[in-house]
Amino acid sequence: MSARENRVALAFCLLAVGGCMRSGGSPMGIALREMTQFESEWKNYQRLGSLKALAVAGDLHGVYVSGFAFAYPIQALANDEALENCEERRADRRVEDDCRLYAIGDDQIQEAGAK
Amino acid sequence: MKIEFTRLALCAALITTSPGAGVAELESGTEISGTGTEISETGTEISETETEISVLSYNIHGLFPLIAKDDPRDRMPTIGWLANRYEVAMFQEDFEYHNVIRDQMPDAVGVRGNGMGRDPRRVFAKLLISPVSIFLPHFSPPYGAGISIFVRESLAIADDVDREPFDLCRGWFGATADCWASKGYQRVGIRTPSGAEIDLYNTHLEAGSSDHAARIRGQQLDILARAIEARPRTRAVIVGGDFNIGFNRVGDRDTLMEFRRRLELQDSGAGPELPYWRERDFILYRDGTATALRVEQVGEALEFVDRDRALSDHPALYARFRVTRPTSVEGEER
Numbered sequence: 355m356s357a358r359e360n361r362v363a364l365a366f367c368l369l370a371v372g373g374c375m376r377s378g379g380s381p382m383g384i385a386l387r388e389m390t391q392f393e394s395e396w397k398n399y400q401r402l403g404s405l406k407a408l409a410v411a412g413d414l415h416g417v418y419v420s421g422f423a424f425a426y427p428i429q430a431l432a433n434d435e436a437l438e439n440c441e442e443r444r445a446d447r448r449v450e451d452d453c454r455l456y457a458i459g460d461d462q463i464q465e466a467g468a469k
Numbered sequence: 470m471k472i473e474f475t476r477l478a479l480c481a482a483l484i485t486t487s488p489g490a491g492v493a494e495l496e497s498g499t500e501i502s503g504t505g506t507e508i509s510e511t512g513t514e515i516s517e518t519e520t521e522i523s524v525l526s527y528n529i530h531g532l533f534p535l536i537a538k539d540d541p542r543d544r545m546p547t548i549g550w551l552a553n554r555y556e557v558a559m560f561q562e563d564f565e566y567h568n569v570i571r572d573q574m575p576d577a578v579g580v581r582g583n584g585m586g587r588d589p590r591r592v593f594a595k596l597l598i599s600p601v602s603i604f605l606p607h608f609s610p611p612y613g614a615g616i617s618i619f620v621r622e623s624l625a626i627a628d629d630v631d632r633e634p635f636d637l638c639r640g641w642f643g644a645t646a647d648c649w650a651s652k653g654y655q656r657v658g659i660r661t662p663s664g665a666e667i668d669l670y671n672t673h674l675e676a677g678s679s680d681h682a683a684r685i686r687g688q689q690l691d692i693l694a695r696a697i698e699a700r701p702r703t704r705a706v707i708v709g710g711d712f713n714i715g716f717n718r719v720g721d722r723d724t725l726m727e728f729r730r731r732l733e734l735q736d737s738g739a740g741p742e743l744p745y746w747r748e749r750d751f752i753l754y755r756d757g758t759a760t761a762l763r764v765e766q767v768g769e770a771l772e773f774v775d776r777d778r779a780l781s782d783h784p785a786l787y788a789r790f791r792v793t794r795p796t797s798v799e800g801e802e803r
Contacts, residue, residue: 382543383778384530390744395717402719415744420717442726443716446736448767 395420399457407432408457409440412449419443421453433458518663520792522624525555525770526709526739526752528673528783531566531615533608541566542607544780549573551772551780555787556621557659559671559709564615564650565607571619578625582614582655582671583632590641591651614653616671616710626666629658633696635689638675645677654693658704665760665794668700672710683720686713690728697732705760705792708734708753711783715749729753737788742769746784754790761793 392414399408402424412418421439426432433455440453456464529548534540549570552558558577563570571579585591591611602609614634634653641648654672661667672693675685697706714721729736734753741748746769754762770785 381778382547383775383780384539384544384782386743386745386774386777386779388745391717391741391747392744394747398717417740417742422717424719439722446738447740448738 390415392418392420396457400460404459405429405432406457406459407436407455409433409436409453410456411440411444411451411453412447417447417449419447419449419453420456429458518665518794520661520663520665521765521789522556522659522661522667522792523554523787523789524557524559524669524707524709524752525552525785525787526559526561526671526711526750527552527770527773527785528561528711528750528781529563529566529570530781530783531560531563533565533605533610542569545569546573548773548780551770552619553577556624557669557707558619559669560617560619561671561673561711561783562615563617564612565609567617570617574619576622577619578622579617579619580630580655580657581632582616583634583651583653584613585611586613586634586636586651588636588651590648594649610649612650614655614673615650616653616655616673618655618657618669618671620657620659620669624659624661626658626660631656631696633692635692637685637688637692639677639679639682639685645675645682647675647677652689654696654710656696656700661792661794663792663794665792666704666757667760667762667792668697668704668706670697670706670708670710672708672712674711674713676713678715678718680720682713683718683724686721687724687727690724694728694731701757703757703759705757705762706732706734706755707762707788707790709751709786711750713749714751715747717748725751737764737767737790739767739786739788740769741784741786742771743774743784750783750786752786752788754788759794761795763791763793765789765791 399422405426405428406422406424408420408422410418410420419440421436421443423432423435423439426435437453437455444453454464456462530537531541531545545566546569550573553574560570567581585595594611598610632653632655634651638648638652640646652673652675654670657669659667659669670693674689675682712725714725716722732755734755737752737754739752756762766789768787770787773780773785
């Protein structure tokens with residue numbers, strides 16, 4: 355085999371290997387985000403003005419619903435509104451667990467995993 | 470259920486080369502119960518026939534690869550192939566890949582949303598970009614609505630289709646450059662084997678978290694609401710799509726709830742099941758005077774996700790409805 359033929363054969367092999375590596379090496383699809391919806395929601399909530407409340411129902415690492423309220427003159431009203439909004443979504447998404455207050459004002463009153 | 474994409478892609482490719490193979494076995498508009506008769510208060514015999522239909526709503530992120538930041542050409546055949554198992558598939562953002570999806574769904578009738586239209590800004594942009602588009606495959610902005618509905622052939626009603634652009638958008642640059650698409654809604658009427666009729670609506674609303682974007686979404690929903698109100702109430706209604714509305718955003722929640730109240734739409738309950746998604750997509754529905762819908766099963770179609778990767782940047786939502794058409798059968802004895 356001549357040197358030229360060797361080079362052609364080598365180039366062909368490299369192309370073939372490269373092609374195989376590309377199809378096997380680059381997985382199809384889009385990587386899922388790292389931040390969960392609830393983490394993002396919690397971040398947004400912390401930026402809201404007081405008096406505020408956040409209520410949740412379901413699994414915060416899976417299917418859950420939430421409701422929030424902010425800029426209320428009385429904390430109890432904010433709590434009620436957050437729970438009411440949460441209940442409305444709970445019925446929509448057919449989440450079985452009751453809505454519970456997750457945060458009152460800036461204070462988180464429940465761990466993320468707690469039910 | 471999680472399936473490896475590579476295997477699915479291979480199957481999708483096989484279907485492309487042999488049209489009709491594999492999907493022909495899928496049932497369409499399955500009639501699940503035949504009769505169930507009863508006597509009404511007026512003495513008229515009421516006969517009910519029921520059908521079950523499954524509806525998929527999926528934003529498939531079908532942009533030019535550099536903008537999509539991946540290679541959508543890899544994903545699209547698999548998406549189309551997987552969508553075959555649904556009687557109705559509503560897609561958003563199929564901009565560059567509608568035909569790839571269509572090739573995978575030979576037994577479905579596909580209807581696209583509105584085109585680019587005659588907005589002078591878009592026409593100018595099109596002219597400007599045309600020379601580049603010739604050399605770049607899958608690069609043809611500005612776009613139309615980028616939405617489409619595929620329904621099983623057995624459910625389709627010929628020419629029962631509407632589409633309308635919203636003619637509203639906010640910007641051309643940045644992450645929410647929605648003016649590159651002429652967003653709108655589309656309507657497709659279907660008839661089940663038992664004769665029940667449903668108007669299917671598919672839409673994709675303005676993106677963005679600003680107050681301005683939220684206001685535009687409100688105006689777009691007003692246009693859609695007026696279109697639905699103009700139709701006869703006899704038909705049931707299913708509205709799916711990417712609403713770009715987050716219940717956790719101030720202002721957005723009220724907009725969607727007002728839209729639902731106005732049209733008496735209920736949320737099917739379909740929503741993301743993985744914690745990494747943002748809830749922006751919905752499947753809403755209401756009964757018609759001659760057609761009733763009951764939600765049988767809803768959720769995220771997890772076959773579009775494989776471990777830490779997905780076939781799009783949105784969750785695929787599905788809802789399975791039981792469709793009932795009460796019919797008066799006078800003079801018949803039980």
